[in-house]
Amino acid sequence: MALLEVENLKVVFPTDEGEVEAVNEISFTLDYGEVLAVVGESGSGKSVSAMAIMRLLPKTARVTGRVEFDGKSLLELPMKHMRRIMGNDIAMIFQDPMTALNPVFKVGEQIAEIIENHRDVSKRQAGTRAVELLELVGIPEPSRRAQQYPHEFSGGMRQRAMIAMAIANDPKLLIADEPTTALDVTIQAQVMEAIKTAQEATGAAMMLITHDLGLVAGVAQRVQVMYGGRVFESAPIDSIFYDNRNPYTRGLLNALPRLDARTHAKLYTIPGSPPDLLRLPPGCAFSPRCEFVTDECRRSIPDFAEVEPGHVTRCHNWESLPELARAGV
Amino acid sequence: MTDVATPRVSETAAVLIEAEAITTEAKSWSRQTWERLLHHKLAVVAAFILVFLTISFWVVPALSPYSFDQVGAGVPRQAPSAKHWFGTDQIGRDLMTRVFTGGQFSIRIAALVAITTTVIGAVIGAISGFFGGWIDATLSWVTNMVLVIPALVILLVLALRFGSGPWAIAFIIAALSWPRISRIVRGLFLSYKEQDFVHAARAAGARPGRIMFRHILPNTFGPIMVETTLNVGAAIIIESTLSFLSLGVQPPVPTLGNLMNEAKGAIDSRAYELLFPGGIVTMISLCVNFLGDGLRDALDPTSRRTR
Amino acid sequence: MLIYAVRRIIAAIPLILAATSIVFVLTSLGGDPVAARLATCTTCDPSAYQRLIDLYDLDKPVYPQRYMGWLTDFASGDLGVALTQGERPVKDIMLERGKNTFLIAVPAFIVIAIGAIIFGVYSAVRQYSVGDYVITGASFIGISMPTFFFGLLLQFFVVFTLQKTGWKFFYTSGLRLEGFVEYVKSATLPIITLVLVSLAGESRFQRAATLEVINSDYIRTARAKGLPERTVIFKHALRNALIPLVTVWALDFAGLLSGAVITETIFAWPGLGRELINAIFAQDLDLMMAVTVFAIFLTVSFNLIADLIYGVLDPRIRFD
Numbered sequence: 001m002a003l004l005e006v007e008n009l010k011v012v013f014p015t016d017e018g019e020v021e022a023v024n025e026i027s028f029t030l031d032y033g034e035v036l037a038v039v040g041e042s043g044s045g046k047s048v049s050a051m052a053i054m055r056l057l058p059k060t061a062r063v064t065g066r067v068e069f070d071g072k073s074l075l076e077l078p079m080k081h082m083r084r085i086m087g088n089d090i091a092m093i094f095q096d097p098m099t100a101l102n103p104v105f106k107v108g109e110q111i112a113e114i115i116e117n118h119r120d121v122s123k124r125q126a127g128t129r130a131v132e133l134l135e136l137v138g139i140p141e142p143s144r145r146a147q148q149y150p151h152e153f154s155g156g157m158r159q160r161a162m163i164a165m166a167i168a169n170d171p172k173l174l175i176a177d178e179p180t181t182a183l184d185v186t187i188q189a190q191v192m193e194a195i196k197t198a199q200e201a202t203g204a205a206m207m208l209i210t211h212d213l214g215l216v217a218g219v220a221q222r223v224q225v226m227y228g229g230r231v232f233e234s235a236p237i238d239s240i241f242y243d244n245r246n247p248y249t250r251g252l253l254n255a256l257p258r259l260d261a262r263t264h265a266k267l268y269t270i271p272g273s274p275p276d277l278l279r280l281p282p283g284c285a286f287s288p289r290c291e292f293v294t295d296e297c298r299r300s301i302p303d304f305a306e307v308e309p310g311h312v313t314r315c316h317n318w319e320s321l322p323e324l325a326r327a328g329v
Numbered sequence: 330m331t332d333v334a335t336p337r338v339s340e341t342a343a344v345l346i347e348a349e350a351i352t353t354e355a356k357s358w359s360r361q362t363w364e365r366l367l368h369h370k371l372a373v374v375a376a377f378i379l380v381f382l383t384i385s386f387w388v389v390p391a392l393s394p395y396s397f398d399q400v401g402a403g404v405p406r407q408a409p410s411a412k413h414w415f416g417t418d419q420i421g422r423d424l425m426t427r428v429f430t431g432g433q434f435s436i437r438i439a440a441l442v443a444i445t446t447t448v449i450g451a452v453i454g455a456i457s458g459f460f461g462g463w464i465d466a467t468l469s470w471v472t473n474m475v476l477v478i479p480a481l482v483i484l485l486v487l488a489l490r491f492g493s494g495p496w497a498i499a500f501i502i503a504a505l506s507w508p509r510i511s512r513i514v515r516g517l518f519l520s521y522k523e524q525d526f527v528h529a530a531r532a533a534g535a536r537p538g539r540i541m542f543r544h545i546l547p548n549t550f551g552p553i554m555v556e557t558t559l560n561v562g563a564a565i566i567i568e569s570t571l572s573f574l575s576l577g578v579q580p581p582v583p584t585l586g587n588l589m590n591e592a593k594g595a596i597d598s599r600a601y602e603l604l605f606p607g608g609i610v611t612m613i614s615l616c617v618n619f620l621g622d623g624l625r626d627a628l629d630p631t632s633r634r635t636r
Numbered sequence: 637m638l639i640y641a642v643r644r645i646i647a648a649i650p651l652i653l654a655a656t657s658i659v660f661v662l663t664s665l666g667g668d669p670v671a672a673r674l675a676t677c678t679t680c681d682p683s684a685y686q687r688l689i690d691l692y693d694l695d696k697p698v699y700p701q702r703y704m705g706w707l708t709d710f711a712s713g714d715l716g717v718a719l720t721q722g723e724r725p726v727k728d729i730m731l732e733r734g735k736n737t738f739l740i741a742v743p744a745f746i747v748i749a750i751g752a753i754i755f756g757v758y759s760a761v762r763q764y765s766v767g768d769y770v771i772t773g774a775s776f777i778g779i780s781m782p783t784f785f786f787g788l789l790l791q792f793f794v795v796f797t798l799q800k801t802g803w804k805f806f807y808t809s810g811l812r813l814e815g816f817v818e819y820v821k822s823a824t825l826p827i828i829t830l831v832l833v834s835l836a837g838e839s840r841f842q843r844a845a846t847l848e849v850i851n852s853d854y855i856r857t858a859r860a861k862g863l864p865e866r867t868v869i870f871k872h873a874l875r876n877a878l879i880p881l882v883t884v885w886a887l888d889f890a891g892l893l894s895g896a897v898i899t900e901t902i903f904a905w906p907g908l909g910r911e912l913i914n915a916i917f918a919q920d921l922d923l924m925m926a927v928t929v930f931a932i933f934l935t936v937s938f939n940l941i942a943d944l945i946y947g948v949l950d951p952r953i954r955f956d
Contacts, residue, residue: 056856056859056860085862087862092857094857099852099853100856100857101857102872103951104876104950149951151951473651474654474658477652477655477932477935478928479928479931479935482924483662589788596795603792607782617780
């Protein structure tokens with residue numbers, strides 16, 4: 001049995017200009033200990049779907065579908081029971097470590113709080129555990145650091161503290177929402193390494209949400225590419241890198257800077273801008289930006305096609321994509 | 330106004346697709362927009378009432394069969410009736426005519442105060458923020474000092490010494506109200522003077538005066554307008570308070586404050602004498618506050634901070 | 637922090653000197669205390685006249701000589717005498733009136749401070765609920781209504797109920813100190829008036845501050861920890877939302893303690909505010925200066941205290 005099963009998850013925000021379908025009928029499963037990368041530009045619905053699973057969306061958002069976690073149906077649980085899971089069985093690492101920690105409490109206290117909230121421990125035990133956790137995520141002088149406030153930490157250190165907080169109760173599932181986006185490029189790799197270590201130490205499954213496919217290599221087993229609120233391609237990581245069957249996935253890959261590229265080569269960018277969810281085109285959401293677009297793409301939304309077991313894509317031209325790409329180059 | 334408030338489609342989309350923003354901002358984001366609209370409805374209604382009241386301050390006395398200082402227009406101390414809608418005062422003057430004429434004087438003083446305050450505050454704030462350094466330090470110090478002195482003491486002392494004329498009262502109130510707007514304008518100038526378009530103007534050889542007035546000032550117009558609006562409300566209240574203490578514009582000029590001052594002895598028997606002018610002062614001030622609040626939201630929907 | 641406080645105090649001295657100078661010059665421009673005195677005194681002889689001139693240095697220029705004379709006396713603890721009250725020492729009057737003001741200022745402040753938190757937080761947490769609209773609407777009206785009008789309405793209400801029911805719940809003027817019940821009956825209306833003036837503004841301020849906090853990332857983090865909503869609001873949110881309120885509280889409290897002119901006048905409450913306005917009308921210079929200096933001093937010192945508390949509450953603030 002899978003740890004997390006998401007079925008037809010849909011998130012709608014009512015606005016005075018119409019309803020916005022931020023997440024449109026996405027389904028996926030996550031096994032115990034598995035790492036799934038959810039990749040897409042901003043507005044693809046990747047963060048919103050994570051928030052929906054965590055029940056952190058505002059009340060105005062309409063969430064439908066089914067989320068089964070460890071035998072419990074999360075969307076139907078009363079908040080009181082949900083809170084026993086939040087921070088305990090499912091923990092989150094947020095994007096901006098500069099604002100995600102409460103500025104008026106000491107870092108150690110904030111980590112101890114999540115332990116006290118879910119475990120029957122004394123304040124002192126929780127404090128000791130907090131220091132151990134800080135050490136685990138690679139913070140030097142952890143006992144001194146635990147007594148400091150968030151503003152005394154650097155961005156990378158704060159994110160490490162967030163990681164320590166997330167793994168404090170040995171969660172079964174970690175959701176990391178763009179954990180390195182707000183950090184300096186120089187420390188992104190270190191923090192990613194710390195996340196990986198923490199995930200491996202706890203054996204938790206992980207949903208790694210990012211817009212950077214480059215970050216995913218070596219961490220995730222499976223990748224789910226999202227665009228305009230829908231899943232565009234879902235496949236094992238190797239297939240994504242070497243046999244992807246979706247022009248959007250291709251675009252994301254091509255947009256990565258490469259060490260072996262000629263120095264004068266211009267970095268590829270996907271033309272156009274992310275879609276306006278209020279005004280999605282009638283056909284494939286990516287069609288206005290797609291270099292292989294056909295009339296069919298503009299007319300109808302493609303269904304999932306199975307490329308091979310475990311690899312699905314949402315593209316009318318997935319079969320001919322490799323030839324088209326070769327011809328295009 | 331309302332069209333300024335409703336974000337254009339692309340902006341909405343931009344807000345929406347900022348997925349990170351959705352989780353926090355969108356907490357009430359659609360409703361926030363809705364509330365903004367409601368706020369604007371209130372502001373629009375408030376503006377209507379204000380215009381209506383202001384016109385009536387001139388029209389009602391003109392149509393009234395009595396003049397505001399006509400002693401014995403009716404039997405003294407009459408309750409509201411068909412002949413005297415607001416009743417009469419103790420020497421038989423028609424209160425409706427007096428209240429609306431009073432509104433005329435009060436609104437003129439308030440407008441005068443608001444404009445004077447804005448000009449003084451904006452100029453000091455602009456100079457302070459634009460030039461910085463010792464000029465800023467000195468002016469900020471002066472601003473602090475004015476804020477520290479109990480305003481009412483100065484108001485009373487000055488009103489006692491120079492007061493009575495509408496102009497004098499207006500200047501006295503303005504002389505004590507400018508620090509607020511000055512601080513706001515100073516802050517705006519501080520941030521604008523570091524922006525690229527100002528650097529560009531400077532590089533093109535524009536003189537400081539030109540940069541201040543042609544390049545930066547137009548950008549500060551919105552917040553200044555909001556403050557000016559709110560100042561009208563504050564001025565109406567301050568004027569009526571001064572008059573209530575017998576230190577405002579002197580009778581026989583009937584300002585709303587004077588009328589309330591005349592009525593304060595009669596609350597046990599003839600409360601209506603107080604309620605009509607007091608209600609109108611509150612109504613004007615309320616409408617001005619709604620309008621100012623709506624304007625602020627319309628001009629800057631992102632910053633929802635209130636005072 | 638101590639060094640910071642000392643530096644701030646030193647920096648405040650010129651500010652206070654300048655502010656008192658301005659007030660002194662303006663009050664002296666306000667009129668001639670001797671003429672005012674003679675107008676109310678039919679039996680005064682020329683020697684008394686000369687004594688007044690000496691007392692106020694009236695033969696010298698207002699600034700700086702007369703100011704310096706006043707300042708020297710004031711600094712040495714001699715606050716002067718109140719001419720219009722049989723030359724009673726100003727110090728005595730200040731103590732007595734200050735105590736009376738204290739009797740309404742402190743209860744009013746407690747209600748304001750607690751009320752602002754309750755209304756502001758409720759409004760923010762239940763944003764767009766009926767309760768929020770009621771509170772927001774009421775604060776708008778509170779901000780828009782002149783204090784004296786509200787005070788008069790309260791009096792009218794009491795008179796009205798007296799006429800209808802024959803009961804007089806509260807006194808509409810004066811201070812009664814014959815027992816606690818009498819005090820409550822006489823102090824309630826002035827306290828309600830004082831509360832209205834500040835509570836409306838402070839609730840709106842607290843609402844805005846709380847809204848900003850509960851929409852912040854760290855509140856989302858707190859929720860993601862699975863903390864009960866109680867803890868999220870009252871520990872994580874309130875602790876942050878209270879910080880900006882401290883300054884507002886301090887300035888309001890300073891204002892209340894230095895005497896509310898309008899409220900005390902309407903309810904004939906013998907506090908500092910009413911004393912001040914009487915002194916201004918009567919041209920009683922020493923008394924007027926003493927109340928004003930007290931107000932300036934309170935504002936400056938409470939501002940400093942607020943900044944120090946601010947620094948304690950917010951670990952990001954450093955005093956250097």
